[in-house]
Amino acid sequence: MSVVGKALDLPLLWRILGYSRPYKLRFNLTLSLTLALAVIGPLRPYIVKITVDDYIMNSNYQGLLNMTLLMAALIFIEAIFQFIQVYSANWLGQTIIKDLRLKTYNKIIGFKLKYFDKTPIGTLVTRTVSDIETIAEIFSSGILIIIGDLLKIIVVIGWMIYLDWQLTIASLISLPLLIVATNIFKNAIKSSFQDVRTQISNLNSFVQEHVTGMNIVQIFNREEEEAKKFHKINALHRDANIRSIWAYSIFFPVVELLSALSLAMMIWWGTNGVLSGQIQFGDLTAFILYIHMLYRPIRQLADRFNTLQMGMVSSERVFKVLDDESQITQAGNESISRIRGDISFKDVWFAYNEENWVLKGLSLEVKSGESLALVGATGAGKTSVINLLSRFYEFSKGSIELDGKDIRNINTSDLRKQVGVVLQDVFLFSDTVHNNITINNNEITREQVIEAAKAVGAHDFILKLPGGYDHNVRERGAMLSAGQRQLISFIRAYVYNPAILILDEATSSIDTESEEIIQHAIGKLTEKRTSIIIAHRLATIQKATNILVLDNGKVVERGSHSALLAQNGVYKNLFELQIAE
Numbered sequence: 001m002s003v004v005g006k007a008l009d010l011p012l013l014w015r016i017l018g019y020s021r022p023y024k025l026r027f028n029l030t031l032s033l034t035l036a037l038a039v040i041g042p043l044r045p046y047i048v049k050i051t052v053d054d055y056i057m058n059s060n061y062q063g064l065l066n067m068t069l070l071m072a073a074l075i076f077i078e079a080i081f082q083f084i085q086v087y088s089a090n091w092l093g094q095t096i097i098k099d100l101r102l103k104t105y106n107k108i109i110g111f112k113l114k115y116f117d118k119t120p121i122g123t124l125v126t127r128t129v130s131d132i133e134t135i136a137e138i139f140s141s142g143i144l145i146i147i148g149d150l151l152k153i154i155v156v157i158g159w160m161i162y163l164d165w166q167l168t169i170a171s172l173i174s175l176p177l178l179i180v181a182t183n184i185f186k187n188a189i190k191s192s193f194q195d196v197r198t199q200i201s202n203l204n205s206f207v208q209e210h211v212t213g214m215n216i217v218q219i220f221n222r223e224e225e226e227a228k229k230f231h232k233i234n235a236l237h238r239d240a241n242i243r244s245i246w247a248y249s250i251f252f253p254v255v256e257l258l259s260a261l262s263l264a265m266m267i268w269w270g271t272n273g274v275l276s277g278q279i280q281f282g283d284l285t286a287f288i289l290y291i292h293m294l295y296r297p298i299r300q301l302a303d304r305f306n307t308l309q310m311g312m313v314s315s316e317r318v319f320k321v322l323d324d325e326s327q328i329t330q331a332g333n334e335s336i337s338r339i340r341g342d343i344s345f346k347d348v349w350f351a352y353n354e355e356n357w358v359l360k361g362l363s364l365e366v367k368s369g370e371s372l373a374l375v376g377a378t379g380a381g382k383t384s385v386i387n388l389l390s391r392f393y394e395f396s397k398g399s400i401e402l403d404g405k406d407i408r409n410i411n412t413s414d415l416r417k418q419v420g421v422v423l424q425d426v427f428l429f430s431d432t433v434h435n436n437i438t439i440n441n442n443e444i445t446r447e448q449v450i451e452a453a454k455a456v457g458a459h460d461f462i463l464k465l466p467g468g469y470d471h472n473v474r475e476r477g478a479m480l481s482a483g484q485r486q487l488i489s490f491i492r493a494y495v496y497n498p499a500i501l502i503l504d505e506a507t508s509s510i511d512t513e514s515e516e517i518i519q520h521a522i523g524k525l526t527e528k529r530t531s532i533i534i535a536h537r538l539a540t541i542q543k544a545t546n547i548l549v550l551d552n553g554k555v556v557e558r559g560s561h562s563a564l565l566a567q568n569g570v571y572k573n574l575f576e577l578q579i580a581e
Contacts, residue, residue: 009312016138016315019096026092030139033085034148040078042155045289047071049163053282089144093136100318101132107322113392114352115326122205127321130200131314138311146304149297156294163283170269171291174258178298181258185251186305192244193310197317199237206233244306252299259295266291336414339403340368341499341530343389348398350384358384360553361398366546371531373541375571376550382534386502389532390419402500420498422525424505426485433462434469437492444495452494456521458487483517490521501531538575547571 020027047067055063105128160168210217210226217226266287273279343366350359359381366372374382387393388400391412400407407415428436437452438444449469453459461484465471473479473488480488493501503522519540525531535541542561549557549564549571557569564571 009316012312012316012319013143015319016135016311017143019100020092020139022099023092023095026088026095030085030088030092030144031147033081033088034144035151037078037081037085038148038151039155040074040081041152042159042290042293044071044074045286045293046159046163047074048289049280049282049286051282052285053280057281086140090136090140093139096139097132097136100135101128104128104132104318104321107324111324111326112394113387115324117352120205120209122203122208123201124321125208126197126201126204127318130204131197131317134197134314135311135318137307138315142304142308142311146301146308149301149304152297153294156290160287160290160294163286164273164279167266167270167273167279167283167287171262171266171287173265174261178255178258178295181251181254182298182301185247188247189244189306189309192240192247193306193313195240196237196244197310197313199233199240202233203237206230255295255299259291259299262291262295263288333411334405334409335411336402336405336418339418339499341418342366342368342401342403343372343500343530343532344399344401344404345385346399346401348388348395348400350381350388350393350395352393358553359388359395362553362555364548364555364558366530366532368530369528370545371526371533371543373533373535373544373547374550375535375538375541375547375574379552380550381553382550383504386421386504386532386534389500389502390416390421417496418499419502420493420496420500420525421502421504422486422489422493426482426489428473428480428485428488430472430475432467432470432472433465433488436473436488437495439492448495449491452491455524456487456490456494457517458484458491458521461487487517487521490525494525499529501525501529503531503533503535505534505536538571538578549574 047070051064051067051071054060055067108124108128157168157172160171206229210230217223267284270279270284270287274281274284343364345362345364348359348362349357350362351357358379362381362385364372364385374385376382384393388395389407391407402410402415402418431440434446434449437449446469450459453462462468462471471479473485503525522533522540526533533541533544541547544561547557547559547561547564548555549569551570557564557567557571559567565575
């Protein structure tokens with residue numbers, strides 16, 4: 001990866017420009033117009049010079065009219081070219097970042113859950129939205145415009161030398177000072193852009209996290225303290241921007257001063273030349289226009305390079321996400337359409353962090369149509385079992401098989417179609433009940449949704465909502481109770497008809513009345529399909545075919561409910577404690 005803060009990292013720049021290949025014609029058109037504008041613009045002062053010397057000084061009104069029409073035509077052509085160039089450059093930038101944003105988002109949704117454990121969501125939002133937006137500036141205001149400005153400077157200086165090399169030297173006497181000032185400005189602002197992007201990321205992360213957890217902030221009366229934290233983060237963001245503003249506020253007046261110095265030197269030298277007859281008045285007029293035309297792109301070049309720098313910093317951050325290898329590895333591409341549901345864990349070892357093992361040689365068998373319940377204290381490894389089965393995380397040793405096939409050889413998308421998961425913390429999107437059930441899958445019809453809702457006993461409560469199945473549940477389902485959100489998650493699992501159903505603490509956070517409906521739903525969902533149930537409430541798993549008691553990543557007891565009670569072990573102690581509550 002390239003060095004952060006490097007003004008022009010060619011390998012990184014070529015990689016960015018590589019995204020323009022599908023739009024090669026548009027890119028070439030934009031570049032051609034940029035170059036054409038750099039040549040057309042400097043023609044105008046020369047035409048003014050000819051008009052003054054050959055027609056105005058000689059009182060040739062017909063010639064003056066002809067030159068005026070020529071100038072008007074040139075300005076019109078330049079305006080048309082400029083319109084097309086600006087539109088085309090911005091179209092190119094927006095289209096490229098659309099492709100890049102889609103690629104970044106697809107990359108993110110393919111990451112292992114471990115990646116999200118260590119990466120703030122606000123940081124990923126920044127990468128996908130504002131960082132990629134900045135990359136568009138590379139095309140609309142960056143590399144193409146820089147090429148055009150450099151060419152314009154060369155053409156302008158060429159015309160100036162052609163007209164009068166001595167007057168050119170007098171006009172450019174302050175140019176070395178401008179080059180020094182530009183270099184100082186570039187170095188002063190380089191680090192501030194990296195700082196600005198970092199502070200934006202921190203700001204997004206803080207706001208996203210605290211808005212999501214606002215109920216905790218308010219419950220514990222921490223509004224004032226969290227506001228102080230936000231004030232500090234916001235101040236750092238302000239300071240980072242002010243450092244760049246400070247550099248701009250000094251640089252632009254310096255450029256204007258040096259531009260005025262060049263103009264003054266040119267007028268002093270040129271006026272003497274006009275009075276002595278060595279320089280024509282038209283040359284003096286053209287040079288005034290050329291100096292304005294010269295210093296404008298030079299002043300903007302520093303800004304363009306900073307725009308390019310900002311785009312390079314942002315692109316490096318985005319490419320860091322795209323180059324991350326935290327995705328689930330596809331060792332094979334075996335496709336499956338439907339499985340029986342036989343599950344086998346053989347001596348499986350798993351750790352979230354290196355050798356801090358969560359599962360230690362776990363082995364279990366679940367036959368098609370059977371139900372397996374996992375019991376144990378928090379941290380025993382219950383949730384890790386279902387995360388590995390769905391390949392949200394990668395296990396380190398052992399093997400996991402479905403119908404005798406290693407899950408690492410099965411296409412991940414096909415695998416997850418076979419596994420339905422109902423979590424304790426149900427996540428609902430800010431959308432309708434119907435869309436939250438189908439996850440916007442157009443292959444699932446309204447009739448199938450209603451049939452599933454009736455099957456799990458949720459149809460009546462949905463009809464009572466304003467708009468029924470078209471009721472918007474708002475962000476995270478805030479308009480619904482915990483039991484209602486849980487029922488929607490059951491319908492969601494039902495309509496996808498998985499071969500394997502996983503219930504992770506699905507009844508732990510609902511009231512007794514809702515639990516009766518949920519138990520009915522569980523019965524319908526687990527009917528004739530393999531199921532794995534994780535529950536703290538042991539009363540909800542008594543009908544399970546087999547129960548595994550986990551402790552510290554190992555199976556300490558296994559058997560049916562009645563068999564485990566007869567063992568007078570860990571399970572019986574847990575069961576008696578819950579009955580006594």
